[in-house]
Amino acid sequence: MEFAEMDELTELRAALADEGKLDHLTKQAEYWLAATPAQQAEILADVRSRGHMERLLNGLHAAYRFHEEAAAMFRDTLQQIEAR
Secondary structure, three states: OOHHHHHHHHHHHHHHHHHHHHHHHHHHHHHHHHOOHHHHHHHHHHHHHHOOHHHHHHHHHHHHHHHHHHHHHHHHHHHHHHOO
16 A cells, blocks of 8 residues: 555545544445335435435545545555565
């Protein structure tokens, strides 16, 4: 993992740590996956009515990128340690 990737991971972590956003997004994703199609439609209608669709999508994209970067960091660390 390059220093630039570590900087991005650090920035993502800081952005998502603000006000517990990562935990909140995780709970939202879990709730979404457990919801019925009718409940999912209600969730989307509520998010849209509040004008928060872009905010939700941006947060979910940031959380996804954070987890991808973190997974890559752990993979690289494991590979380096196992290679020694």
